[in-house]
Amino acid sequence: MRDTYHEDLDALSRRLVEMTRLARHAVARATTALLDADLNAAQEVISGDAAINELNDEIEASAFDLMARQQPVATDLRTIITSLHMAGDLERMGDHAVHIAKIARRRHPDSAIPAELRSTVLEMGHQAELLVIKAGEVISDRDPDTALELDSDDDRMDRLRRKLLKRILGPDWEHGVEATMDVTLAGRFYERFGDHAVHVADNLVYMVTGEKPKDYEPED
């Protein structure tokens, strides 16, 4: 049997995985809210964010407590600090889902997304889900190899966003100012959601190996 100390460290990891589950649900519902002008879905994401924030608070409190009581060094200390970073990224992923849901709510009963961009936004939503699910697996399995995949998974998100911007700036764009703003911001929120998922994976690599992945650069 593991001692209480290591059980507490495991509990940090379980809470992080739970945060990825909530963040996945949030971004999936936010995408529904956006594409279907579904006000209930939007409200659910907005009010559901409290649960993600609460897990972040719990992780912070638990990390603080572990450091104060156990005075961990080396690997354990790195695990705790890195968990704090990951929780912060996951918390912000929840916020980005809320930002997306708020675009939907603002434009309800219309849809904020013009018909010809629905498939691209749907793909961005799916890619966001994939990224956060993978981040959860990477944390749960402490798997630095899979973690390195997220970077190229995120490249796909960046390509989708560029596709969106190309349409907005193309000669056929005729959707007016509100749609331009909504699509611009929604595109950015999905992109940032993906970036934070990559940060989570990068932090897992650092947690397990003690080395920061090449090109690792915290942003935004």
Add this chain to the structure above:
Amino acid sequence: MRDTYHEDLDALSRRLVEMTRLARHAVARATTALLDADLNAAQEVISGDAAINELNDEIEASAFDLMARQQPVATDLRTIITSLHMAGDLERMGDHAVHIAKIARRRHPDSAIPAELRSTVLEMGHQAELLVIKAGEVISDRDPDTALELDSDDDRMDRLRRKLLKRILGPDWEHGVEATMDVTLAGRFYERFGDHAVHVADNLVYMVTGEKPKDYEPED
């Protein structure tokens, strides 16, 4: 004379104040880049961000080292953890200045900001500078009372952003898609810059008093 341990804690604080100086310079130059289509200013902000990131890395390394060697508890531990959070916020403020500078660079030799919005954007730049200067003072003086002012200072930033959006959505807006995107994103980056300054101040309150300010909610 203070011992090495407390000198190291003081050094954390000095590095944070130095980050506020760099972030202030970055957002001031980014505003110049944006308003004057000044490519040199934009490049300076973009390349200058490495120095902010480096300070963040130094603070992380030093915090890690302090925790491992000194195994601090209670107040000192809170100081170190809170310093990590503040460094993270300041690092992201630098990133937002870079995002603003990149808008200017993308639109060069044109200015991304239509003439009738120049004064509003200038005010947002000034407000961003004020917020980060105050954040620096608050850290340097360990002053929770002044820290609480940043919240209402940031309300002014939010009002300026709403003014921007109102113009974009108003009947007289005739600047096309690119300007709509640029102003939408620039407005958001200034707003986020301000939010992070408020987080820095909130963290200082927590560092000094052990209480989180009411309504404190980390975001984005």
